[in-house]
Amino acid sequence: MPKINGNEIRPGNVLEHDGHLWVAVKVDHVKPGKGGAFAQVEMKNLRNGSKLNERFRSADKVERVRLDQKDQQFLYETDGMLVFMDTETYEQVELPADLLGERRPFLQDGMTIHIEFYESEALNATLPQKVTCKIAETEPVVKGQTAANSFKPAILDNGVKVMVPPFVGQDELIVVNTETMEYAERA
Structure with a gap:
């Protein structure tokens, strides 16, 4: 795995730190008047969701991890777990339903989503940016x-x-745009 300097960390980077996998959520580069510059990094654990604030000096080396992305088809939900299938190998993988958070209602049967893997462990799921939905109730035109x-x-x-x-x-x-959860256009 490639090592990067502490000042090269960007939001969205996946890092291996203290034996765990973390995603950089927020990065602030600080140049104090006294002493060397550093990056203040807010990180989220990919396995259990805990957060950590850490300082990395430019001389610090940190492991940057590349995640493999695969398209998987959503099959069904059972006991709080979402079941996805690889359309090429027909292997099934389960992820917790709370991983998608407030975007969970946009997941539809048969939808293809991106799942990120570290070695053979599924860590993250990303919905398509735009999803077609039907309006159930609104004021008349x-x-x-x-x-x-x-x-x-x-x-x-x-x-x-x-x-x-x-x-x-x-x-x-x-x-509907699934990132901003706002109306985009008519279908």
């Missing part, structure tokens, strides 16, 4: 209100509340 840049609340078929433009009605399909 009011004629003449399209000129104003206002949004109205809507509840999707998966139970998530989003703000939509006034011209979008009930039972319409819309595209």
